[in-house]
Amino acid sequence: MAETVSxxxxxYHVEPRRMEKILTQDINEHEIERxxxxxxxxxxxxxxxxxxKTLLAPERYK
Structure with a gap:
């Protein structure tokens, strides 16, 4: 599969024909929260x- 990723x-870009073969499943709100x-x-x-250490955001993002 790595050869189809550029x-x-x-x-990252994956060939659309490759994405058609990946099955997805529906999940409910409880699963999402979990x-x-x-x-x-x-x-x-x-x-x-x-x-x-903690890194603080630059002033332009506050």
């Missing part, structure tokens, strides 16, 4: 264990 304008909660917990854990 970079255009700094973004996934988001688990991701936030994982990011918090990563920050607690591996972040040595």
């Amino acid at each position: 970079i255009k304008y700094g973004h 996934i988001v909660k688990n991701r936030e917990e994982f990011l918090d854990w990563m920050n607690q264990h591996f972040a040595y």
Whole structure:
């Protein structure tokens, strides 16, 4: 599959014919909330264990 992925304008691009073969599934709101909660917990854990300092956003983004 890597041979069908290219970079255009700094973004990854996958051939559309390749995307047609990927099946998706519907998920309900509860599953979405569970996934988001688990991701936030994982990011918090990563920050607690591996972040040595906090980077602040530049003034133009505040």
